[in-house]
Structures are given as structure tokens and as C-alpha cells.
Amino acid sequence: MREKINQIIFGHDTKSSKLFDVILLWIILFSVLIVILESIPSLNKQFASLFFYAEWAITILFTIEYILRIWSSKTPLRYIFSFWGLVDLLSILPSYLELINFGFHYLLAIRIFRLLRVFRILKLVRFNREAQKLLLALNASKYKMGVFLMAVIAIMVILGTLMYVIEGGENGFTSIPQSIYWAIVTVTTVGFGDIVPQTVLGKFLSSIAMIMGYAIIAVPTGIITVELASKKSEDKVCNHDNPDDAQYCNQCGLKF
Amino acid sequence: MREKINQIIFGHDTKSSKLFDVILLWIILFSVLIVILESIPSLNKQFASLFFYAEWAITILFTIEYILRIWSSKTPLRYIFSFWGLVDLLSILPSYLELINFGFHYLLAIRIFRLLRVFRILKLVRFNREAQKLLLALNASKYKMGVFLMAVIAIMVILGTLMYVIEGGENGFTSIPQSIYWAIVTVTTVGFGDIVPQTVLGKFLSSIAMIMGYAIIAVPTGIITVELASKKSEDKVCNHDNPDDAQYCNQCGLKF
């Protein structure tokens, strides 16, 4: 029986495990919705008890599932300390902790990490393959991206410090970390506008930073595009008969 | 005669159907302009009756067209419930509904969907072919884009919740949906600045989110570029000798 429950909970192939996945998926999405709606003051006041019962019903269901996962697992300890095991624990812990210490209400927002559990369940064949490809491309570009990020962060630190010197505290650039925050907001083209340069020199330096940021954004895009393109061309394999001197398969267009 | 009207209204090839299309195109653009101008308070006060008459003239013309379309169609019901049929209905309905219930004035803005009708008429050969190619590329990338959007939405939900916990209601992060809205505004680099982080931790987390959003924007660009490039390479022509059953040229990889 333990074997069978293991198959239902951890598997994705049998009919019953698929049904289990679908039900779990909806419960997770429903529980995330509860966490989100509960945070709205007006709804929280009106439906406080409803949220309370819904939350505990979900917590108990997830607790049962968590215990079944430990019990049915062949290597319980490995499961508990695995990434998904910790996410599962994080999904139920806040509710229990709140029983003891009612004060720290914000703790409950931690339950939003339940959303991550969706990704374990979501094993739709097509989506999974594409996700795999995207992750491979991201992985292949990690060194280039690392170099890029290091350069960008250095630029932001230096730009922030210069702006702190130029603008000073009276214009909102109260400290270097604050100015670096402004530099990040600006170079990434977010531009909140809560802190803006006031001096002529500050505006001039910002202008250069913005045009630079505008050109710099091209670099990660180029990196990812090239990796995705090379993943795309590596995708194909063929076993067709072709003349010896063929450079491309005449059945599937693969380049030899 | 029904056959002929059908050809004029639904066709795009004969001289009379082309004339019909051009006239309809200008009426649609004129009607959209009326809707837009009517919404400007100062103009609305001054030219109220002008707008009224222009609107009803257009509505009656569109109604006649709608009736002719139903009458001349071989499968009237299928036309009525088709996408374009519903758009056609939506173009005239608001004006009639306003006759009954004068209060809900905003209903009239629905008429803006008349703009969509332009796309049915716009069958310029060159534009159409390019639109086709763009749609094909977008279609080919739909799974990758789906994966990307799911990941981005999950990041935004979690980021929003964390910011809600860190910043709290007094800094504008009054609820999780509000905070998720902020996360979307930030990660997409829009950055309205109506809600901004105030705490040091909040600013630090935002900084990471912004740099991440900056790098993440590379992914959809990469996806679309690769698909467009592969569509482009399918565009070529070749004159090489190939076996009769070849599906791809074995000299240049062109797909037949």
C-alpha cells in the first residue's frame, strides 16, 4: 500500500496519480488565492471567519499530504531536506506558528511560497520541453551573463557614488546606498521619479547614464538570443539517406 | 442579387467589392474619430448635436450593412456568432441600448471596438503577407512564451507578497494585490512611481527585482527573434539539383 501511495503522490503517469495532481493543483491555486484575498483589509474584516476555516482546511490537507509523502518515501530524510520537501514544509509551517505566536501576523504571507508547488505538478509534456530548452539556454549563457552583471553593478555603484557627490542629501541623494538605488532605478529604465537629479551636472550625468543603459540593455538580449538560436539548431537529429556530399539532409534540412 | 451583394460585401477581389471596402474603411475610421472626440468635455458641450447626428448616421449605415451581411450570407447563424459577426454587432448595439437606458453613458465607449473592423478590410497584399509571417512566428513561440509568462507571473506574485510583508500598508503596499500590481509596474520597467519602497530592505529587494527584470526582458526578445529568423530562412529560393523526393535541398538546406 505504501508503494501504491508513493506512486500516486510522487508519480505523474498512472491515472490515479494524474487525478491526484489535478486536485492538488486546484487546492494550491485556491490556497494562494486565499492568502492574496485575506490581505485586502476590507475583505479580511468581512469574511474573517471564512478565511480562517478555509485556511485551516487547506493546512490540514497539506499536512496530511506532507505526512503521507514522508511516510511513503523510500528515503524520508532526503525528501524532507530536498528543495521540494522544504517548500512543502514552508506551506504549512506558518499556520502552525501563528497558533503559538499570534502577534507576527505577517508571517502568514510566507504561505505564498505554496505557489512554487505548482511547478512540481505542472508536468505538461510540451510546456516542460520548452522550459527545459529555455533553462538550457539560460544555463549556457551564465558566464556571459555573470560578466555582464558584474560590469553593470560596478557601473551602478560608481554612478551612484558620483551622483551622491554631485547632488548631495538635500536633493534626495542622502547616502551612497540610496544613490546606488537611484542608479539602479535609472539604468534599468524603471524610473520611479521619487528621487530625481536637480543640479545641471547631475542631470548631465544622468543623461549619459540613461543613454548608456539604453544601449547596455542590448547585451543580455544578444546573449540570450544567440544561445536560444544555437539550442534551436542543435535540436534536430536525422537518420535519413543522403548523397555522400550532401551538406544538408534532403528530408529534414538538418545541416551535417 | 443576393449572390452579388454577398460578393461585394464579403469579397475583396472584384472592383465593386474593393470600392465597398475603401468606403467602409473611411466610415469606420471616421466613426472611431467621432467616439474619441465626443469624449473630450469641451468639444462634447460645443458640438453635442453634431456628434449626435453623425453617430446616428453611422449607426444606421452599419445596421444596414449588418442586415445585408446576415441576409446575403449562406450561413447566417454561423456569421452572427463568428468573431467578426460579434464585432459587427458590438459596433451598433451600444447606440441602440443608449436609446433605452440613457443613464449609462460610458457604454458608448464600447463602440471603439469598431476599430477592429479595420483589420478585416485591410487586405493589402504586402502588409498581409508580413502580418501572416509575424503571426506564424508568434504562434510558433507560444509554448516558450507561455512558460516564460508563467515564470514571470510567479515571480511577480512572490515578489509582491514579500514587498507587502516588508513595506506594509503605511508605505502604500496596502494589500497583496496592490503589491503585486507594484511588482508588475516595476519588473516590466514601467515604474509609475505612485507606490515606491521606503524601507532599506524594500529598496534592496526592489533593486534585485529591477536588475532581474532588466535581464528577463531578454528572454521574450530572444524567443521571437529566433522564430522570426527561422521563418526568414524559409523564404529563400534555390536552383540546385536534388532527388525528386527531397524535402530540403541538399546543397543549401532550403525547404521545398
Added chain:
Amino acid sequence: MREKINQIIFGHDTKSSKLFDVILLWIILFSVLIVILESIPSLNKQFASLFFYAEWAITILFTIEYILRIWSSKTPLRYIFSFWGLVDLLSILPSYLELINFGFHYLLAIRIFRLLRVFRILKLVRFNREAQKLLLALNASKYKMGVFLMAVIAIMVILGTLMYVIEGGENGFTSIPQSIYWAIVTVTTVGFGDIVPQTVLGKFLSSIAMIMGYAIIAVPTGIITVELASKKSEDKVCNHDNPDDAQYCNQCGLKF
């Protein structure tokens, strides 16, 4: 002599025409600087007469140049009504017009179009070739870009109208043109923050629009990248000897 002046003014190859170009380039940049600096209230007050004399010196120089261009041109009328002829006229006209009508001071800012004259002179070989390539790529993508822009504008008009209905005048969405302006600010990820949605539904719709705008930006990038890449590969031509069955030149790597 007319022939010679023509060569100096319109040519770019002889020593004297090159000298003429370099001097003209610096005068243009200097005159643009004058226009810019003149607009700063504090400087304008202090150095009013200096700006006045500098401006008239430049105007007279440009007028002499303009007359020489007409006089030395083989087809004076064609020059006057050519693009560059009009730009040349626009460079001197505002100063003379101000003599008559002193009131419309802002007219003087039109002189900024002198900046365009820089691009006629700037015939640096390397830069020109690259500019040519960029323009070719932009030209090759004009139909795709047209389709894209038409779709984006339609989205912005509809989004703006919906936001006008949802938010209404009290939240800053005072008319449909105003709301369309907001939609453009938002979908292009500029995000000034002067108008922001206040209602829950408005924020929800904005969120969708922002995520869409985030993905949509990938399309023009993809279009341009593909065109640039195909221009790059078309760039090479070779006349090297190669084996008959070679697919790539073994001297320059050109693909046959």
C-alpha cells in the same frame, strides 16, 4: 569660378572642399550651441548682446553660403526645393523673420534644425557605410514594422478607451485622447506616473497591458535583428578559386 565654388561647396573630395566642410561643421555645431545656451534664462540675461552678435554673425555667414549655393548650383530651383535646400533656408529664415516680428521669440528655436545640416557634411567613409547598412535593414523591415505599429496603435486606442470607461475623469482619465496618451506612456514602459489607475479593475487591466507591452517589445527587436543579420551575410562577395563542390569559399568563408 562658379564651377570651382560649386566643387568646394557641394563636393567632398578635393582638399579645399574638405576644409570647407570641416569649417562649416564647426560653425554649425557652434550655432546650435548658441541656440541651446540662449534658451537658458540666466545666461540669456547676462550675455544677451553676446548671443545677439554671435547669432547675426552666423546668420550672415549662412546667408552668404546659401546665396553661393544657389548661384553656383547648375539647377538652382531644384536645389532650393530639395530637402537640404529647405533645411538651409530654415537655418537662416527665423533670424530675419524676428527682425520684422519681434514678438514671436520662440520662432528662434526653429534654428535648431541647423543640426540636420551636420548630417550632410558628415561623410566619414566608415560611418557612412554603416549608416547605409542600418538604413537598408530598417528599409527592408518597413512592412513588418508597419504591421507591428498598426497593431500596437490599435491596442493603445482600445486600451485607452477601456481605461477611460473604467477610471473616468476623476482619476485623471478625463477624455479618450488623454487615456490613449496614458496607454502609450504605459505600453512603451515609459511610465511618467502623472496619470495612474486608481480603481481595482483599472489596475488589473493596466497589469495585463504592461505584461503585454513587455512581451510586445520583443517583436520590433526580432524584426530588426533578423534584417541586420541577413544584411551581414549578404555583405560578402568573393572571386576566389574553389573546388566545384565547395559550399563555402576556402579563402573568405563565403557561403555559395
Added chain:
Amino acid sequence: MREKINQIIFGHDTKSSKLFDVILLWIILFSVLIVILESIPSLNKQFASLFFYAEWAITILFTIEYILRIWSSKTPLRYIFSFWGLVDLLSILPSYLELINFGFHYLLAIRIFRLLRVFRILKLVRFNREAQKLLLALNASKYKMGVFLMAVIAIMVILGTLMYVIEGGENGFTSIPQSIYWAIVTVTTVGFGDIVPQTVLGKFLSSIAMIMGYAIIAVPTGIITVELASKKSEDKVCNHDNPDDAQYCNQCGLKF
């Protein structure tokens, strides 16, 4: 001994020089952290003396290192006036200058340029190779980027001047430089929102500028992507038979 110190300080291969690099790396990062933290008013008040002693300890260490570098260098003058030599001097000078002139406190922020020294030390094999490739791609695209930047700056100058004429000083467009600053903020899609158009014409022109900026951002991305892709294709290896003097494989186009 001078030879040995030279090897330790300037080299990156022996065990002791690697240890030296690692220690120096951490001291640099620590000293940058000190500069950043010192700028926070509350921390500066509380730990003033701590920062003072830490700063002087670092300055003395860097001074010793600087003297050793000069002493052990075979060409001391060339080192002093090299890029890295100047960065090294800039890292210690502000602290000594402050001894003399205590007033100009902001001078100390110059010490942030110490951060640049990290990049001399960071010779991790993999990262370095990727950085090299990125720089090569950026270098190969420098003419295209130059053309692009010149066009963008011209657009921004003209747009800014037009907006100055249209909006005028009362709407925040107080001078042409200020309006150009606004144009840069807008076209790069940063959008602070400190200055926004108020007139209908101003909003219309801004809308066009934003849509243009949205399309323009595609150009640098395309340029960089194409260069990165061509760098990537140079990465391949081939085993085909080729004539001895071939510079490119005639089967796969690989450059030897």
C-alpha cells in the same frame, strides 16, 4: 628580491601571487563597503572613529602596495602613468588630501574608484574568456553603435527644442537643455515624471517620440546580437579535408 615581489604583485600564476590577489580582492571590497557605509548619516555618527581607523588602515596598506608596485616595477614611470597606476593613486590620494583640506569632505567619495581595481585582479579563466568575447563583439559594433548614437542624440536635441517651444517654461520646460534632458528621459523609456507635457500638442509629440523610442531600442539590440552571433560561429571546430592554404573550411565555412 625585487624580482620576486614584482612576480607576487603583478603576476597571477604562482601560488604566492594568487594568495596576494585573493587578500587584495577582499581588502578592496572591504574598503568599498567602508566608503558606502560611511556615507549613511546615522552610521557615520555612531561609528565615526571606527570608520576613521578602518579607512586609515586600508589607506596605509594601499600606500605600501603602491610604493612596492613602483619600486618593483621594471618601468616605474610607465606604471605610474598607466591606467591602473592612476587608479591605484586615486585609491589613496583622497585620504591624504583630506588631511590638508578637511572641508571638502565629498572628495572622499572618489575612493569608490577603488572598485575598479577589482577588475585587474579578477582573472578567473572562464569569466575572462567570456568578457573578452563580449568586448570583441562590442568593439566590432562600435561604428554601427556610433551612427546609432549620433542619430539618437540628434533626435533628442530636436525633440527637446520642439517641446521647449510647444510647452514653454511654465510647464517645466524652462530651457532647451532642460527639455533635452526630458527628451532623453522619455525616449530611453526611463520616464521619471518630474517634467511631463501639459498641452495637447506636447502630449501628441511625446506620444510619437515614445512609440519611436520603443521601436528604436530594437536597433542596438539587433546590432549587438548579430555581432555576438558571428563571434559565436567562429567558436566551432571542424575535421574536414581542405587544401593546405585554405583559410575557411569549404564544407562548413569554419575560419581557421
